[in-house]
Amino acid sequence: MSDQSYLALDGLTLGYGDTVAVEKLDLTIGKGELVALLGPSGCGKTTTMRAIAGLLAPSAGTIRLDGADITRVAANRRQVGLVFQSYALFPHLTVFDNVGFGLRLKGLKGAALRDKVEAGLTSVGLAAYAGRKPPELSGGQQQRVALARSMVMEPKVLLLDEPLSNLDARLRLDMRTELQRVQAQTGVTMIFVTHDQAEALSLADRIVVMRGGRIEQIGTPEEIYNRPVSRFVADFVGFENIFSIRDGRLWLGDAAVPLSASLPAAAGLAFRPRTVALGAGPLSGVVRGVSFAGSTREYVLDTSFGTIRADADASLPVHPPGTTVAFDLPIGQAACLKAD
Ligand SMILES: Nc1ncnc2c1ncn2[C@@H]1O[C@H](COP(=O)(O)OP(=O)(O)O)[C@@H](O)[C@H]1O
Ligand SMILES: [Mg+2]
Incomplete structure (x- = not known):
């Protein structure tokens, strides 16, 4: 094993009865990496996490962790921690006893137990809350208790399945920072599941984009955000104008775009609204709608080949609905898609 393949999923196929949920998944994760499944x-996503945690037996493939084949190792012997979206705390136990629960099962007691629980609570900023019960805490605090409860077990891998999705927007941002801090402090390898691209982009060292039980793309946040390989990933990370390339022409659905620029050897091109150059160019559209979005105005244009979305700097004069606007699709600023 190298540190680059601390956790290795090899040909993992997972299902429920006759339903195949994940097919032949290959993924290696480095020690100390924070990987997002998006x-x-x-x-x-959850099915993959359950298999890593040992809660679901694969129908094919292997899972290796820290040099050992753990495919058939029982969940409680894997040293894999799992934090769910629902915190699953014991409401009648104090925060201290919730965090100490697994340690007690391992036989820890007295000062040894207290030291570990207190260190765990301190690491998530809840040292002062040891005597409270979960119903007396906010959602964000409960989530941090759940995090501390997993961390005190010193897992080799910590799995977090949509841990922030029950929190409001402000708390989600705080918890993102918190997770990054805990990870930086402890160096624990983390896999983080989310369906929120902004969360994945801001947190992860690498992002694994999944689609229909398979991996669509693996890359750094910059790679996924700027160089999506397919229409699916491009759509997922906010390229709202996605074209196919066929017969040396650009197509939006079944309509050809009247653009004579030479096209790259790719299956498609994707443009973010802000890369559409509004105000001049060989193409034109009629403004169907315009909405103010702070630093930009967001336009929806009707063209001869379909709907185009374009963002323009809000300091520029507004193009009112019903007016015709010239624009360009700068090929050099598009993402080249390998798969349509
Ligand atoms: N307990 C189950 N029984 C049968 N099918 C399931 C079960 N859990 C999940 N599935 C199916 O497996 C697929 C993957 O589900 P899941 O891993 O939960 O997706 P995600 O976490 O990405 O939303 C889905 O088609 C889902 O319907
Ligand atoms: Mg899920």
Whole structure:
């Protein structure tokens, strides 16, 4: 084993009865890495996590962790921690006893137990809350208790399945920072599941985009954000104008774009609204709608080949609905898609 393949999933196939949920998944994760699994609901994220945690036996493939084959090792012997979206705290136990629960099962007691629980609570900023019970805490505090409860077990890998999705927007941002801090402090290898691209982009060292039980793309946040390989990933990370390339022409659905620029050897091109150059160019559209979005105005244009979304600097004069606007699709600023 090298540190680059601390956790290795090899040909992992997972299902429920006759339903295949994840097919032949290959993924290696480095020691200390924070990897996000990103994808729409039902793409197999939770299923993959359950298999790593030992809660679901694969129908094919292997899981290796820290040099050992753990495919058939029982969940409680894997040294894999799992934090769910629902915190699953014991409401009648204090914060201290919730965090100490697993340690007690391992036989820890007295000062040894107290030291570990207190260190765990301190690491998530809850040292002063040891005597409270979960119902007396906010959602964000409960989530941090759940995090501390997993961390005190010193897992080799910590799995977090949509841990922030029950929190409001402000708390989610705080918890992102908190997770990054805990990870930087402890160096624990983390896999983080989310369906929120902003969360994945801001937190992860690498992002694994899943689709229909398979991996669509693996890359750094910059790679995923700037160089999506397919229409699916481009759509997921906010390229709202996605074209196919066929017969040396650009197509939006079944309509050809009247653009004579030479096209790259790719399956498609994707433009973010802000890269559409509004105000001049060989193409034109009629403004269907315009909405103010702070630093930009967001335009929806009707063109001869379909709907185009374009963002323009809000300091520029507004193009009112019903007016015709010239624009350009600067090929050099598009993402080149390998798969349509
Ligand atoms: N307990 C289950 N029984 C049968 N099918 C399931 C079960 N859990 C999940 N699935 C199916 O497996 C697929 C992947 O689900 P899941 O891993 O939960 O997706 P995600 O976490 O990405 O939303 C889906 O098609 C889902 O319907
Ligand atoms: Mg899920």
